[in-house]
Amino acid sequence: MKSNRMVLVFFILILTLWGCEEEKANKEVKTHGAYTENNVAQKMDKEDKNNEKTAKNQDDNNSVQYFIEEEDFQKFAKKGLNPFGQEKKQINLSSTDFEYYIHGMTHQKVKAKEKWDFFEMHPKRIKWLLEGLEKTKYKLGPDKQKYREILKRWKQKDFSTIVEDHNFIWDENEGTVGKATDRLSQEDEREYLESEYEMMHHFK
Template identity: 40%
Template sequence: MYKVLAYVLAISLVVIAAGAYVINDYLFSETTSTAQEEVNQEEEIENMRKNGGLVSSEEQGKFKEEGLNPFGDNVSKDDLMDYHVKEYIHGMSHQKVRAAEKWGFYEMTDERINWLRSAVQTNNDLMDAKLYKEILNKWSKRDFTTIDVDHNRIWRLERGTVGKANGVLTPEEEKEFIEKNR
């Protein structure tokens, strides 16, 4: 009787150890792939920040003719992910908000707003689509009265710690910001 109990206990321990190994391996590989995905996203965002405001009006016209991304990235409307949309909205808002620090800039144009608005309307995979639609619909009507609030909502989603908007720039300040960052 004791031998049977010892065998059952030994087999149970082997099964438990194997199960723990499999679960640990699964969790570790998930964490690693998620961590790598976040690193890739951060690198892509940094590249977008470096190049964002440098697409000329002529280049935007070319992108429009060819149906390409007016932000100058090789990302189609169908392939946009949340981090792209957040970065585009965040970068465009910088020309109109007052903040101690601003990282990244995309000049706000009707073409960019409408392209992004259209992409958000048709992309069902975006987690914060409702917020994006709300902001872009306001902006498409040239309603920038709460753009500092819009900026901060996106900034919080991006886990911002520096650069919270604390007001809206005057038209003169906006023009100066654009000229300085073009």
């Protein structure tokens, strides 16, 4: 009789331990499932935000209306000038030149208290500068890669870091006034372009 009771107690103990292990396993599965679901939700939320940002950039860029015309570039070429309307050749582009042209193109897209120099941002100009990085006779040092990164983004019509792009050049030149604080809206960018071209025609 005593041995039977011991067997019964032992059997109950085994069942109890098995039940505890199963409950623990179920909790771990539920916890892992909740953790996985949370991670998936966060990842989807991040992807949605990135897609929204990309869509906004595409919407902005699809509506770009260039003020400079193909006829202007043809006139530059006939006069032996580069796409910026200047005599500088790709083989003679220095770091100062790259900063000058890149900085001038950022101005139509950023908010800043002061702006000097202006060149309308255009695919032909971006392409010309990218080619110039490979053709120039000057060693541009570590900044060469930064110029390439900026211009490649612009070539893809990605202006999401335009404020940082402007301020990189601004910092390189130890600027004290005119730091970019934000990106211009489409309407403000258009107004800026209109005012710059109106001024250029006024002084012709």
